[in-house]
Amino acid sequence: MDLEYKEEDLRFRAEVQAFFRENLPKELSDKVRARRHLKREDAVRWHKILAKKGWIAPGWPRQYGGTGWSAMQRHIWAEEYALAYAPPTLSFGLNLLAPVLLGFASEEQKQHYLPRIYDAEDWWCQGYSEPGAGSDLASLKTRAVRQGDHYIVDGQKTWTTLGQHADMIFCLVRTSAQGPRQQGISFLLIDMKTPGITVRPIITLDEAHEVNEVFFDNVKVPVANLIGEENKGWTYAKYLLGHERTGIAAIGNSKRELKVLKRRAAKARVDGKPLLQEPQFAARVADVEIELMALEMTALGLVADGARSKIGPEASLLKIEGTQISQEISQLQLESAGPTGLAFDPAYLDGRTEHAVNGDDDAAPLAAHYFNLRKITIFGGSNEVQRNVISKMILGL
Amino acid sequence: MDLRLSEEQQQFADSLRRWIEKDYTFEARLKIIRSDAGVSQPAYAALTELGALALAVPEEAGGMGGSSEDLMIVMKEIGRGLVVEPYFATILAAEFFKQAGAHKPILERVAAGDMKLACALNEKGAGHELFNIGLAARQDGAGYVLNGAKCSVVHGGQADGFVVSVRTGGGQRDRDGITLVHVPRAAQGLTVTDFRTFDGQRGADLAFADVRVPASAVVGQAGQGWDILEAVTDYGVALLCAEAVGAIEQANALTLDYLKTRKQFGVPIGTFQVLQHRMADMYIHQEQARSIAVLAAVKVQTAAPDERRKLVSAAKVRVGKALQFVGQQAIQMHGGMGMTNEMSISHYFKRLTAIEMTLGNTDFHRSRFISQPGFAAV
Numbered sequence: 001m002d003l004e005y006k007e008e009d010l011r012f013r014a015e016v017q018a019f020f021r022e023n024l025p026k027e028l029s030d031k032v033r034a035r036r037h038l039k040r041e042d043a044v045r046w047h048k049i050l051a052k053k054g055w056i057a058p059g060w061p062r063q064y065g066g067t068g069w070s071a072m073q074r075h076i077w078a079e080e081y082a083l084a085y086a087p088p089t090l091s092f093g094l095n096l097l098a099p100v101l102l103g104f105a106s107e108e109q110k111q112h113y114l115p116r117i118y119d120a121e122d123w124w125c126q127g128y129s130e131p132g133a134g135s136d137l138a139s140l141k142t143r144a145v146r147q148g149d150h151y152i153v154d155g156q157k158t159w160t161t162l163g164q165h166a167d168m169i170f171c172l173v174r175t176s177a178q179g180p181r182q183q184g185i186s187f188l189l190i191d192m193k194t195p196g197i198t199v200r201p202i203i204t205l206d207e208a209h210e211v212n213e214v215f216f217d218n219v220k221v222p223v224a225n226l227i228g229e230e231n232k233g234w235t236y237a238k239y240l241l242g243h244e245r246t247g248i249a250a251i252g253n254s255k256r257e258l259k260v261l262k263r264r265a266a267k268a269r270v271d272g273k274p275l276l277q278e279p280q281f282a283a284r285v286a287d288v289e290i291e292l293m294a295l296e297m298t299a300l301g302l303v304a305d306g307a308r309s310k311i312g313p314e315a316s317l318l319k320i321e322g323t324q325i326s327q328e329i330s331q332l333q334l335e336s337a338g339p340t341g342l343a344f345d346p347a348y349l350d351g352r353t354e355h356a357v358n359g360d361d362d363a364a365p366l367a368a369h370y371f372n373l374r375k376i377t378i379f380g381g382s383n384e385v386q387r388n389v390i391s392k393m394i395l396g397l
Numbered sequence: 398m399d400l401r402l403s404e405e406q407q408q409f410a411d412s413l414r415r416w417i418e419k420d421y422t423f424e425a426r427l428k429i430i431r432s433d434a435g436v437s438q439p440a441y442a443a444l445t446e447l448g449a450l451a452l453a454v455p456e457e458a459g460g461m462g463g464s465s466e467d468l469m470i471v472m473k474e475i476g477r478g479l480v481v482e483p484y485f486a487t488i489l490a491a492e493f494f495k496q497a498g499a500h501k502p503i504l505e506r507v508a509a510g511d512m513k514l515a516c517a518l519n520e521k522g523a524g525h526e527l528f529n530i531g532l533a534a535r536q537d538g539a540g541y542v543l544n545g546a547k548c549s550v551v552h553g554g555q556a557d558g559f560v561v562s563v564r565t566g567g568g569q570r571d572r573d574g575i576t577l578v579h580v581p582r583a584a585q586g587l588t589v590t591d592f593r594t595f596d597g598q599r600g601a602d603l604a605f606a607d608v609r610v611p612a613s614a615v616v617g618q619a620g621q622g623w624d625i626l627e628a629v630t631d632y633g634v635a636l637l638c639a640e641a642v643g644a645i646e647q648a649n650a651l652t653l654d655y656l657k658t659r660k661q662f663g664v665p666i667g668t669f670q671v672l673q674h675r676m677a678d679m680y681i682h683q684e685q686a687r688s689i690a691v692l693a694a695v696k697v698q699t700a701a702p703d704e705r706r707k708l709v710s711a712a713k714v715r716v717g718k719a720l721q722f723v724g725q726q727a728i729q730m731h732g733g734m735g736m737t738n739e740m741s742i743s744h745y746f747k748r749l750t751a752i753e754m755t756l757g758n759t760d761f762h763r764s765r766f767i768s769q770p771g772f773a774a775v
Contacts, residue, residue, distance in 0.1 A: 001466060002399045003695050009398070072398065262775040274773075282767045290689070290711040290766065297688035304398040317681050390680055391673035395653055 006305075013076050020084035023049055029085040035365035036351050037208065038087050040123070040165045046087045047120040057094050057118060061102065064110075065118050071303040071311075082252030092161070093117035093124035097170050100187065100236050104228040113189075127157040127171030127190070127214060128237070135385045137172070138182045138234065142216060144173035146223065146230075151175075151188065153196075153219040159379070163199050163212040166192050176231050187233035189225040196220075206371040207346060241381065248315055249299050249322030254292050257329045261285065264336040264362070275336055288328045295321045313393035316386035323376040323383060334370040337363040344368070400691065402470065409448070410470045416443055417478035423741045430481055430597035436555050441482050445510025453488035455495060458504035465632060469639040469694035476643025479741070479748055481598045483513050483552035485640070489633045490514030490560045493577060496625050497617040500579065503558070515556035517547035517580075517603050518630070525761040527562065527626060529570050532605065534563035534578065539612040541565070541578065543586075543605040551755070553601025554591025557582050561603075565620050572623040577616040584608050596751035597744060628702070631709040634756045635697040638690040638716040641752045645683050645719055648727045648745040652676065655731055655742075672730060679723050686719035707769045710762035717759030720749040 005013070028046055031038060050056040051065075058074050060066030069077065089095075098117055101110055116122045130140045142155025153173060163169065169190050176184030190197070196219040202211045228236055265276035265285065275281055299318060302311050311318075334341050343358040349365055356364035377383045391397040402410065421440060429437045444450060449471050454460025468488065475484060491507045491514060494500040506512035523529035532545035543563055553559065559580045567574025580587060586608040594600045617625045656667030656676060666672055693712035697705055724746040728735035731742050738744075753759065766772065 001401065001691070001695055003692065005398055259775060262773070266773060266775050276773050276775075279764075279767075282772075283763055286763050286767050286772065287714070289772075290715050290763075291685070293692070293711050294685040294689040294715050297692050298684055300398060301400045301688060301691075304400050314684075317684055320681060321685065384674065387674040387677040388670070390677040395673075395676055395680060397653070397656060397667040397673045397676060 003300075009072055009076060012073050013080060016077055016080045017084075019053065019055075020080060020086060023053070024084055024086050025049075028087050031351075032085040032087055034361065035369050036349055043087055043090060044120050044123075047090055050089065051118055051120065056089065057098065059095065060098060060114075064102070064114050070305075072305070075299065075303045079252030079255070082250070083256050085256070090117075090120060090123060092126050092170075093122060096126060096240055097124050100170075100227060100240050103239055104187075104236050109227065122167045123162075123165050125160050125163040125166035125169050125192075125214075127160060127169045129157060129159040131156060131158050131213075135382055137237070138185070140172055140174060140185065142171065142173050144175050144186060144188060144221070146175070149223045151221045151223060151226075153188070153190065153216045153221055155216050157214040157216075158202070158211075160199075160212045160214045161210060163192075163214055164201065164209065168192060169214065170227075172233050172237055175233075182234040184231055185233040185237070186230050187227040187236045188221055189227065190216075190219065190221050194219050194221065204372065205374070206368040207344070208349075208368065208372060210372075249295055249318035250326055251292065251296050251299055251322065254322070254325050254329060255296075257326070257333070258285075258289060258292060261329055261333050261336065264333060268336050268338065281332070281335070284328075284332060288325055288332065291321065291328075292325050295325065313389050316381075316389040316393075319380065320377075320383045320386050326376060327373050330366075330370045330373045334366045337366050341366050406467060406470050409452075409467070410474055412447055413449065413471060413474040414477070416447060417474060417480065421478050421480060423479075423744075426479060426481065426597070426744075430593075434555075435591075435593065435597075435599045436482050436552070440480070441484075441513070442510060444480075444482060444484055449484065450487070450510050451508040453491055453495075454504045454508035458501045458508060460504065460508040465635060465698045466695050468636055469691070472636045472639040473643035473646075476640035476645075476748075477647045479597070479644065479647075479744055481596075483515070483555045483599075485633075485636065486515040486552040486556065487513045489629065489636075490516050490556075490558075492629045492632055493560045493616050493625060494579075496629055497577075500616065503579070512557045513552070513555055514558050514560065515550050515553045515601075516633075517550045517553065517559045517561040518626070519547060519549045521546070521548045525757040526570065527630060528572050528575065528623060530562050530564045530575060531569060532561070532563045534565050534576060534610075536565065537609070540614070541576075541610050541612075543578070543580070543608040543610065545605055547603040547605075549594075550601045550603055551594075552599055553603060554589055554599050559603070560616060561605075562622060562626055574620050575622040575626060576619045577622040577626060578610050579614045579616055580605075580608060580610055584610070594751060596747040598748075598751070624702075628705070630756055631705055632697050634709050634713050634762075635690070635693040637752050637755060638686070638712045639694055641716045641720050641749060642683070642687045642690045644745050644749050644752075645686060645723045648723050648742060648749070649676075649679050649683050651742050651745070652679065652727045652730050655734075659732075666730075675726055675730065679726055682719035682722050686716045689715045703769060703771060707766060707771055710757075710766040710769075713757060713762040714759050714766060717753050717762070720753055721759075724749040 028042055057065050058067045058069050062068045101113055133139045144151040144153045169192055171188045171190055172185050173188050174184050175186040196217040198215040200213045201209045202213060203209055266274050268275040270278050302314055340360050340363045345357045345364050347353045348356045349368060355361055451460045452463035452467055456462040491504055494504055518527050520531055534541040534543050561578050561580050563576050563578055565574055565576040586606040588604040590602045592600055656672060657665055659666050689712045693708045696708055727742050728746050734740050735742050
């Protein structure tokens with residue numbers, strides 16, 4: 001075995017680090033570091049910097065602007081991305097819709113939409129979830145009835161992340177009530193400015209506006225916006241959900257946050273001693289650090305040359321472990337603040353004030369972050385659903 | 398980076414597995430552990446024949462000079478097959494001689510399979526602290542006279558010689574003043590009390606009453622044994638982790654099989670979601686343990702001491718958690734059948750529990766991990 005990075009991978013890492021050093025605007029990384037809310041223009045600004053470099057869509061085929069990176073290079077990229085405190089990319093278009101377009105859209109649709117995703121001309125959101133559906137995605141009810149060269153869409157989507165900024169939404173809609181419920185679903189692209197669409201914010205437990213409800217009332221959508229064949233949408237949806245997602249374990253992110261945690265816990269004092277030396281706290285930090293070491297090896301085992309297999313259902317393991325680690329670190333970070341962590345300061349988080357109300361800028365976002373991170377074991381297929389995947393696909397139960 | 402086994406390594410693993418599946422079946426093993434000897438000379442000879450002993454010995458002493466990674470492969474198969482022979486005790490003791498760079502005749506005999514060894518490192522009241530040594534060695538001319546006791550020496554009763562940690566200076570818990578000596582089984586004044594351990598292996602307590610050894614019996618440098626003791630036991634921990642991973646994989650395979658075949662309420666119990674999710678968690682524990690065990694085993698011989706301590710302790714902590722979860726849940730999932738001594742799963746659980754208690758448990762290694770300089774360096 002060879003556990004060392006290859007020379008070419010080290011060179012690639014250095015190149016990536018240099019890129020972030022030279023091109024990531026400090027205002028943006030500061031905002032991410034301080035965990036303050038990002039605005040639409042922040043995300044678009046960063047997107048355009050990456051697009052100009054040709055690094056916005058690493059997973060795409062080269063002819064459409066992909067980078068042609070190896071799995072290892074993409075792993076390194078994801079790690080350095082997190083360590084640089086770079087804002088997230090507009091993932092819904094880049095990583096979720098694009099693979100479906102590439103796999104199933106007409107040439108005309110590809111030519112139209114892919115460049116617009118690449119240049120951030122369209123902000124996409126996802127219309128999958130519906131009230132009462134949750135992980136039982138196929139139970140969706142939003143109807144699309146064909147009338148001439150249009151569909152008439154009626155229904156409701158929910159948990160639509162960043163839908164308040166979106167220009168376009170890709171939706172799963174019911175086009176047939178015949179046969180098994182998976183067989184009557186179609187994949188439709190809808191312009192958010194179409195009359196009959198209402199977006200209503202959902203305020204989450206961290207008092208942030210990240211997700212929305214989207215209502216469709218008699219919404220006219222051109223048939224040209226159908227991807228692939230009518231009633232075959234479930235196939236595309238499954239393809240999307242199963243599409244290889246690098247960085248799903250968020251290892252770089254957890255490495256970064258572990259350092260933040262240790263810095264905080266080394267500064268915080270209990271009885272005049274660093275919190276990091278308090279045996280019970282240190283033991284919990286050690287446990288999560290060790291878990292992360294193991295997960296990094298597990299992930300490297302999947303992306304290294306000569307890896308035992310392609311990332312398939314193992315992605316579920318990475319998701320379960322990666323999200324649990326992220327949550328545990330966020331909890332330890334909040335605990336490291338002690339009673340100071342109780343203050344909740346939306347004005348500071350939104351960037352309306354320069355400093356936190358209780359004078360501790362460092363502690364101010366920890367609670368909101370902790371509460372916000374509860375989502376990661378729920379979305380993208382809850383961790384319980386990931387356990388179903390492991391038991392079915394890997395264990396054969 | 399490449400995490401595959403080489404073709405040679407894979408062949409070695411396969412030949413060991415074939416031997417275990419053919420000659421070291423669960424029934425054959427039961428017979429061995431219920432025999433008076435508790436071990437099997439033919440099995441040891443077979444391990445020798447397969448090259449497992451030579452692998453642990455340098456080429457200049459007639460061995461094959463295998464790396465810790467090679468030994469990891471052997472130990473994983475031993476774990477999978479629950480092999481109770483005094484293999485690990487012997488190669489770990491041999492590692493002391495190897496790292497001390499002397500005692501070539503002993504290593505030659507180990508490679509040839511005609512000398513078994515054991516490591517006498519534990520003392521009553523010392524817990525997992527291997528530097529906590531009361532066994533006194535008084536200098537007498539050029540040699541030493543040993544008085545005191547060692548406990549729970551794995552396969553001590555089957556060994557032809559011991560590597561013993563003794564105190565030639567310093568206080569009870571000092572790292573200075575520790576000396577490692579080779580004591581033959583036949584030494585005058587040495588009493589060996591052989592007993593069964595709960596995992597079907599053997600252990601022994603050793604009593605030393607004026608046991609004399611010559612200066613040439615010292616392994617490494619007198620009074621400065623701690624560095625080797627720590628390096629060799631770290632090597633041992635890495636290999637024990639590999640053994641645990643082999644046993645975990647097999648315990649999971651047996652449990653999975655049981656879930657697919659055992660029926661209740663008219664359906665296989667593996668159709669119940671609560672058991673599917675438990676099994677998924679057991680799988681995750683297995684993969685996480687495997688990953689970190691590989692990391693420790695590949696790096697234990699080459700990493701700088703600080704890094705080595707960190708990796709090895711991390712591995713023992715993570716593997717310790719995995720073996721407890723998998724062991725306990727495997728019994729739970731087997732229901733009443735898991736409680737019987739006739740089912741192999743209960744023997745996996747017992748061996749895994751023994752590994753947790755050997756060369757430092759999870760809590761011990763977590764504390765050690767925390768006490769490394771790298772932990773608080775922020």
